[in-house]
Amino acid sequence: MSIQTLEIIRKRLEERPEELRQARKNGHKVVGWTGYNVPEEIVHALGFIPVRIALGGDDRLVEVGARYASSKTCVFIREIVGAFSENKDPYIQQTDILAFDATCLQNYRAAEVIEYFFKKDVVVLAVPRNFAEDDAKTYFVHEANEFTRLLEERAGRLLDNATLGESVALYNDIRKTLKSIYTFQAARDNVISWEEVYDLIQAGDLLDKKEYLSLLQQTLAELTELQHNPVIEADCDSRIFISGSLIPRGDRKLISIINLAGGRIVGDDLWSGILPHLDLDIKEISPAGVALGYLNRTPHAALPYLDLESDRRLKKLHELLSQSRAHGVIYHTLRYCDPFTFKAKETKNVLAKSGIPLLEIHTEYAGSDYEAMKTRVEAFIEMIRIKSELVEEEAA
Amino acid sequence: MGKQLFRYSEANKEGFLDSDNITFNDGSIVTPEEIWHYLTVEGPVKYPSAFEVNLYQGNRGSRDETLPTSLKTRYLGLTFSARMEKAKDNGKSIAFIQGGQAVDPYTAADTIALRPGLVNQWNNGLEYGNDINKENLRRKKSKEKAFHDMSFEACQTGGYEHVQAGNLRIDVIAPYTVLRCSDVSYGVEAHRHGPNKDVKLLNVDFPLRNQADKPWAIEYFAGNLRRLVHTLDEVTGRKTTEDDLLKAIKLHNEGRRLGTELAELWWSADIPPTNSDDRASLVSLGNLETHGDVQASLSVLKEARKFIAERVKNGVKGHAVTDNPKRLFILGSCVGINGSRSEDAGAIVVGRDDQWSHCSSLVEEEGDPYYNLAKTTLEYPYEQGIEKRAQWTIEQIRKSRADGVIFIHNWGCNTQAAISRPIVDIIKRETGIPTYIHERDLHGLRDEQEQNRVNAFIEML
Ligand code: SF4
Ligand code: SF4
Numbered sequence: 001m002s003i004q005t006l007e008i009i010r011k012r013l014e015e016r017p018e019e020l021r022q023a024r025k026n027g028h029k030v031v032g033w034t035g036y037n038v039p040e041e042i043v044h045a046l047g048f049i050p051v052r053i054a055l056g057g058d059d060r061l062v063e064v065g066a067r068y069a070s071s072k073t074c075v076f077i078r079e080i081v082g083a084f085s086e087n088k089d090p091y092i093q094q095t096d097i098l099a100f101d102a103t104c105l106q107n108y109r110a111a112e113v114i115e116y117f118f119k120k121d122v123v124v125l126a127v128p129r130n131f132a133e134d135d136a137k138t139y140f141v142h143e144a145n146e147f148t149r150l151l152e153e154r155a156g157r158l159l160d161n162a163t164l165g166e167s168v169a170l171y172n173d174i175r176k177t178l179k180s181i182y183t184f185q186a187a188r189d190n191v192i193s194w195e196e197v198y199d200l201i202q203a204g205d206l207l208d209k210k211e212y213l214s215l216l217q218q219t220l221a222e223l224t225e226l227q228h229n230p231v232i233e234a235d236c237d238s239r240i241f242i243s244g245s246l247i248p249r250g251d252r253k254l255i256s257i258i259n260l261a262g263g264r265i266v267g268d269d270l271w272s273g274i275l276p277h278l279d280l281d282i283k284e285i286s287p288a289g290v291a292l293g294y295l296n297r298t299p300h301a302a303l304p305y306l307d308l309e310s311d312r313r314l315k316k317l318h319e320l321l322s323q324s325r326a327h328g329v330i331y332h333t334l335r336y337c338d339p340f341t342f343k344a345k346e347t348k349n350v351l352a353k354s355g356i357p358l359l360e361i362h363t364e365y366a367g368s369d370y371e372a373m374k375t376r377v378e379a380f381i382e383m384i385r386i387k388s389e390l391v392e393e394e395a396a
Numbered sequence: 397m398g399k400q401l402f403r404y405s406e407a408n409k410e411g412f413l414d415s416d417n418i419t420f421n422d423g424s425i426v427t428p429e430e431i432w433h434y435l436t437v438e439g440p441v442k443y444p445s446a447f448e449v450n451l452y453q454g455n456r457g458s459r460d461e462t463l464p465t466s467l468k469t470r471y472l473g474l475t476f477s478a479r480m481e482k483a484k485d486n487g488k489s490i491a492f493i494q495g496g497q498a499v500d501p502y503t504a505a506d507t508i509a510l511r512p513g514l515v516n517q518w519n520n521g522l523e524y525g526n527d528i529n530k531e532n533l534r535r536k537k538s539k540e541k542a543f544h545d546m547s548f549e550a551c552q553t554g555g556y557e558h559v560q561a562g563n564l565r566i567d568v569i570a571p572y573t574v575l576r577c578s579d580v581s582y583g584v585e586a587h588r589h590g591p592n593k594d595v596k597l598l599n600v601d602f603p604l605r606n607q608a609d610k611p612w613a614i615e616y617f618a619g620n621l622r623r624l625v626h627t628l629d630e631v632t633g634r635k636t637t638e639d640d641l642l643k644a645i646k647l648h649n650e651g652r653r654l655g656t657e658l659a660e661l662w663w664s665a666d667i668p669p670t671n672s673d674d675r676a677s678l679v680s681l682g683n684l685e686t687h688g689d690v691q692a693s694l695s696v697l698k699e700a701r702k703f704i705a706e707r708v709k710n711g712v713k714g715h716a717v718t719d720n721p722k723r724l725f726i727l728g729s730c731v732g733i734n735g736s737r738s739e740d741a742g743a744i745v746v747g748r749d750d751q752w753s754h755c756s757s758l759v760e761e762e763g764d765p766y767y768n769l770a771k772t773t774l775e776y777p778y779e780q781g782i783e784k785r786a787q788w789t790i791e792q793i794r795k796s797r798a799d800g801v802i803f804i805h806n807w808g809c810n811t812q813a814a815i816s817r818p819i820v821d822i823i824k825r826e827t828g829i830p831t832y833i834h835e836r837d838l839h840g841l842r843d844e845q846e847q848n849r850v851n852a853f854i855e856m857l
Binding site: 068069071072074077102105106108110112113115126128129135136138139142143146304305306307308336338339341342344345346349350 | 544545546547548549550573575578579581582583584585586587588589597598599601602603604605607610612613615616619620781782783805807808809810811813814815816817818833835
């Protein structure tokens, strides 16, 4: 079965760089952003074209990036720095301003390095580590106002609440539609795969937001026609959930290995996946309200939280696992990604208590570990298959 | 056959005995006579590794026998573990902190603050009688365990496994989450899944990016400092007042002033008055936290200033320093090069940015002490963006008349590694001084390869 709107989206992505070029010729400015807590609605409402800077999978660019940001920086950041150095990525080429946040310190360092070496105009949003505390929220509100002020300066206009309200409504609709679509990928009959939905989510990082919403709505309409009532159940015995470091556009190594090994991916809590679109509740139309909405979502692993029992990230993981009826978790950690590698063992132990196995795959963008990864993923899928069969036998 | 051990010569004993006592936090003192006995009799038996004549010793400890204060820092280092054990037996509270921060609020709250290196030192000193090989093996084993429990990409593990096993009686893990360190906040978080539920956890949230210019950021960090003191008070059961903090700031300012004076005195000399390791051990006293005892550090520091002034005046050269050595300035966190082996190659280390950054940052004494401390901390030169940090570093390089700069960073120290190239770039551009970036390999072992590269750089100079 093929969803026709997905084809349209692919085509629109091909056309998008040229479209951005034209828009810039007509005086529009493109803001390249990266960071879990960058409030994109503010960027949008100021009339900028937001484009997310997230790319991976190119080992050559990682090496280029290492010349500027050292080989000890996480692979993702090295690739981004490498891409700025080469300036060949069609989206990076089109950026006028960059908006980075400091949720992850390495992301922040990337901002500094790119600013220094490639003379880019970078606006940084600081993010408190103790994000759950009230004073941290107050601090973040100040930072969000400052971030807005810096963007206003660049936009040459002030942010008005009515426009911000429109942007928030648009983004809320996008998130709502994405959530509905996401249900289909984990459902029986598989009318759309997780992989297709994942690409669809990432298309939103680049396309015009209004158009994107309408494409999402079309996709949802097609899906609803194909499957009126999506039911999520454990219909196969190798339902895999992906967690850990982000998997941006350009990096599909692990995903293809899981597919080849016969695993069906049914969910994720990746920053490059569905997670940032969940639970974003903007209570007030103002920079502060938007920023707090972001900060109050499921926190990114780069923000430490000191009480295991009340950790919302782990709670969300449990919730998503149960919703997707996954049998096991493949926990993806990128080289030098401290936020996720430090938590690998803990997450494994926590999930083990609920009987959910976890396999950590630590990797970079080189192809040299492909076979080793494949062997481990195959063994893991085999193991969860046997386990599921045993459970079924016992139930019978 | 036993290993060859270094011995202090009796010929220098008399001069040493004329020097001052060390006074400790609890008011107790130790006399030069007792120190000499420890360094010549007790110490070599307990810690043969520290006295072993071995090329591979990281810091072989002072052998400058005519500089009494160096021997005293040696004594404080060797007795560190026993002193921490004693402090715990006497009910003293101990906190784990970060390497790049001052400890004023901990002093105010009557808590000993130990950075990762000191936590490891405490643990290392718990076992007696090891030679260097055994000692290295033991450290490596415990590192492996910590890597397993935390992450093998952790740069330092700060005695995680020992704290969790209850071997090191640390009450609270409460560091500043400064930008220099990519690992520390995750290290704190890792403790939440360990078996030791008694250890309290707190990240003192240090905000980023030009924060010292933002009143709300200073207020936020000041609030974090208040939270820190409150947490420390929960452990000790006392109530730390603003006045306590002001007193601690004054005390630490005295240390910082003396440390700065000492460093500048050293730099002013045409002939280096001490070798690299002795310089580092004396200047770092300025932060007063190096030996887990603020008063002890202060008393040695005061005396050191006097001795160094004398040496500078009389043109005395430090022990084992070659004639006209090449002067190296070292950048990067929690790590340095092997001083004595670099001296053998014709160089001397004249300064470092780490530790020095906060030693040279005095805190305002008038007004709200929390606000003042927060402001100064957010102004640490080391924590600034690339350009600002580089400009401060250039100033230090010029003051120290360095001939070459080495930026060295540890395995897994991502946030230092990331800006090493831009920082040295600016230094090279503005000073024309040769620079070199070195990445220390996994597990932080100082190996032959590293020294070969350093030596090649020295030769090039
Ligand atoms: S979260 Fe991990 S992958 Fe993402 S920027 Fe930080 S270190 Fe890199
Ligand atoms: S070397 Fe770097 S990462 Fe390691 S403890 Fe020091 S500052 Fe932190």
